[in-house]
Amino acid sequence: MKALSAALLLLIAVPVTAQAQDYAEVSLADPAKEAQAVALMDSIRCVVCQGQPISGSNADLAGDMRRMIRERIAAGESPEQVRTWLVSKYGDWVTFKPEVKSETMPLWLLPLLALTGGGWLVARRLKGRKA
DSSP states (O other): OHHHHHHHHHHHHHHHHHHTOOOOOOOOSSHHHHHHHHHHHHTBBOTTTSSSBGGGOOOHHHHHHHHHHHHHHHTTOOHHHHHHHHHHHHOGGGBSSOOOSGGGHHHHHHHHHHHHHHHHHHHHHHHHHHO
């Protein structure tokens, strides 16, 4: 009976200890490169969380993206080269500051059109109340 309870306890304890492993991220040794990496991480959108930068996301994919950014910057790539690589891999949506080009024009124009349309509707309503 003791052997059975010990085996059962072991079966329960092994997955718990496996989950408890801390995969702490290792910062770059060069403070200037680490600052570049962190600044880039703040401007890249988590593709899982969608509204959060990868610097503050707990998603596994965000952790992988942070690791890739640090590896590429440590290898000598500039933050802009890493950003270009991330955009080519995940699309224009991954960056909080997409480039203005024909494919991203709706990202820039839709807020302006919505603001103009909203202003027009408000003006029309106010004009209707005065009459």
